[in-house]
Amino acid sequence: MNAKWSLVDLRALGALLPGSALTDPSVEVPEGHYEAESMKATVVPNRNAIMLSIAFGIAAAEGATGVAAGFHAGDHAIYPDCRPMFVDRFAAMQLASLDYPISLYTPFLYKSKADIVKEGTLLRVPFGLTWSCYRGGELHCGKCGTCVERREAFQLAGVDDPTEYEVSQIGGSHV
Numbered sequence: 361m362n363a364k365w366s367l368v369d370l371r372a373l374g375a376l377l378p379g380s381a382l383t384d385p386s387v388e389v390p391e392g393h394y395e396a397e398s399m400k401a402t403v404v405p406n407r408n409a410i411m412l413s414i415a416f417g418i419a420a421a422e423g424a425t426g427v428a429a430g431f432h433a434g435d436h437a438i439y440p441d442c443r444p445m446f447v448d449r450f451a452a453m454q455l456a457s458l459d460y461p462i463s464l465y466t467p468f469l470y471k472s473k474a475d476i477v478k479e480g481t482l483l484r485v486p487f488g489l490t491w492s493c494y495r496g497g498e499l500h501c502g503k504c505g506t507c508v509e510r511r512e513a514f515q516l517a518g519v520d521d522p523t524e525y526e527v528s529q530i531g532g533s534h535v
Contacts, residue, residue, distance in 0.1 A: 368414055380404045382494060389494045391503040393512075399438045399505050402494060408441035409450060412464070416454050419462050428465040433472055434509065444469060473513035481519050488522035502527035 374383035381387040381401045390398040408429065415427045435442035451464040468476050480487060492510040493500040500507050502525030514521035 366418070368418075370411070370414075373410070377404055377407075382407075389504050391508075392505065393508050394434065394438065394505040402505070403439060406441060408439070408446070412450060412454075416458070416462055420458050420460075424462065426463040426465050428467070430468055430476075431466050432468040432476060433470050472516075473509055474516035477513045477517035477519050481517070487514075492523075497526070500525045 378384045379387065380403055381389040382404050387401055390401050392398070408431070412427065412429060418424075419427050429447075431442040431447065436444070440446060447464065447466050447469060454464065455461055471479075477487070491500075492506040494504045494506050495501040500510070500523050502508075502511075507525065510523065511521060511525075514523075
C-alpha cells in the first residue's frame with residue numbers, strides 16, 4: 361500500500377508482563393464471545409500506554425503531527441487503556457511531555473466493530489490483509505474472542521468476511 365511503516369519488536373517485553381494470554385504461554389486464550397470474566401485473561405497491564413509512548417516518541421523524532429489508535433467501543437469494558445478517560449489523559453500527558461503538540465486520533469473510540477467494517481468498506485480497506493486473532497498462526501483460529509467478534513462485525517455490517525478461519529464456524533468443523 362506504499363505506506364511507510366516500521367516494526368518495533370516488543371516480544372521480549374512479554375516475559376516482563378506475565379499472567380495474560382497474550383504474553384504468557386501458560387495462560388490459555390479464551391474461546392467464544394467476549395465476556396468480561398473470560399476476556400480478563402487477555403488484559404496486558406498498560407499495553408496501550410506502552411505502545412502509544414513508543415509511537416509518540418517516533419512521531420516526535422520524525423516531526424509528525426499525529427498518532428492514531430484503533431480503540432473501539434467494544435474494548436471499554438475489558439481494557440482500561442482503551443477507555444475514553446485513558447485516551448483523554450494520555451493525550452494530555454503527551455502534550456506535557458513534548459516540545460510541540462502531537463494529536464492522538466481515536467476515530468473509533470465510540471464505534472462498534474460493525475461500524476468499523478462499514479466505514480472500512482466505504483474506504484475499500486483490504487480486510488483480507490488485516491489480522492484480529494489472538495492466537496496467531498497461519499490462519500485466524502475462528503474461536504477466540506477477537507475472531508468471534510470479527511465474524512459478528514462483518515455479519516452485522518452486512519459485508520462478506522474475506523477472512524480464512526481454521527474453524528469454519530463456532531462449534532463447526534475444521535476447514
